[in-house]
Amino acid sequence: MELAAAKMIGAGLACSALIGAGVGIGNIFGNYLSGAMRNPSAAPGQFTNLLIGFALAEATGLFGLLIALIILYG
Amino acid sequence: MEQFEIRKIWDLNFLGHDISFTNSSLMMIVALLLISGFMIYAMNGRSLVPTRIQSLAEIVYEYIAGMVKENLGEEGMKYFPWVFSIFIFILVLNVIGLIPGNFTVTSHIIVTFALAAMVWLTATFIGFWKHGFGYLKLFVPSGVPLWLMPVIVPIELISYFIRPVSHSVRLFANMMAGHTMLKVFAGFAVMLPWWGKIAPAGFMVAFTGLELLVAFLQALIFTVLTCIYVNDAVNMHH
Numbered sequence: 609m610e611l612a613a614a615k616m617i618g619a620g621l622a623c624s625a626l627i628g629a630g631v632g633i634g635n636i637f638g639n640y641l642s643g644a645m646r647n648p649s650a651a652p653g654q655f656t657n658l659l660i661g662f663a664l665a666e667a668t669g670l671f672g673l674l675i676a677l678i679i680l681y682g
Numbered sequence: 683m684e685q686f687e688i689r690k691i692w693d694l695n696f697l698g699h700d701i702s703f704t705n706s707s708l709m710m711i712v713a714l715l716l717i718s719g720f721m722i723y724a725m726n727g728r729s730l731v732p733t734r735i736q737s738l739a740e741i742v743y744e745y746i747a748g749m750v751k752e753n754l755g756e757e758g759m760k761y762f763p764w765v766f767s768i769f770i771f772i773l774v775l776n777v778i779g780l781i782p783g784n785f786t787v788t789s790h791i792i793v794t795f796a797l798a799a800m801v802w803l804t805a806t807f808i809g810f811w812k813h814g815f816g817y818l819k820l821f822v823p824s825g826v827p828l829w830l831m832p833v834i835v836p837i838e839l840i841s842y843f844i845r846p847v848s849h850s851v852r853l854f855a856n857m858m859a860g861h862t863m864l865k866v867f868a869g870f871a872v873m874l875p876w877w878g879k880i881a882p883a884g885f886m887v888a889f890t891g892l893e894l895l896v897a898f899l900q901a902l903i904f905t906v907l908t909c910i911y912v913n914d915a916v917n918m919h920h
Binding site for chain 1: 749752753848851852855856859899902903906907910
């Protein structure tokens with residue numbers, strides 16, 4: 609029974625990796641938006657870079673989520 | 683959870699391996715039929731001034747064509763059919779999975795990992811085919827002082843080998859987390875008395891809209907990253 613409880617706690621802790629993902633994604637989109645406000649004509653050209661940055665920032669958080677899922681169901 | 687369960691529709695056995703026809707395979711075939719049907723029907727007229735449905739197909743085509751041209755250059759257009767197939771296959775699977783009662787194929791890591799592994803193997807193969815063993819220079823970035831090499835090269839190697847993992851986990855985790863969240867809110871709506879149902883139901887509507895955006899965005903990101911990985915192999919300006 610204690611093992612099950614420890615698993616739950618561990619999975620919850622592993623999800624805290626998503627804090628970093630949230631901060632990172634917010635940073636990327638916020639900076640993109642402020643840059644786009646200053647120079648709207650250059651914004652569409654950077655859309656691909658925006659998506660790459662978003663994807664890379666999100667990946668690290670999702671690794672944490674994956675660990676949580678492995679702990680719970682693996 | 684019930685919506686992620688794989689059910690056998692037609693039991694098949696091949697040399698001791700279980701290759702049954704499941705609801706996952708069924709959804710993939712439905713997606714294929716939808717894509718082919720849409721593309722063939724939309725481009726049937728081939729009029730110079732496109733009809734509404736034809737211009738829909740052309741928008742998708744030109745969007746991906748622009749992305750491939752931007753990332754891979756003019757000579758990279760020979761990879762366009764492959765990239766376009768990946769994009770539209772994932773997009774349609776994501777979107778039809780959002781219809782209640784449907785099975786979401788991309789919420790299973792084995793499917794996304796197979797796709798990502800295909801992309802990774804193709805990119806690696808193209809790299810070795812085009813540059814020979816010079817492709818290994820990808821792991822030795824230029825302009826880095828020599829004493830940093832023992833640190834940089836392992837990092838580059840790890841980041842190269844983790845690519846299929848991050849590529850597949852991103853799509854899988856997004857789809858699974860979105861569907862789980864919708865399920866949790868649906869559970870709230872069921873549990874609450876009648877006067878409380880309106881708030882979670884409203885959230886459900888809003889989140890379904892958000893999930894539609896995520897479904898499109900994740901298909902796009904998968905495609906953009908595919909372009910970038912192939913570009914690393916084709917052009918190698920590292």
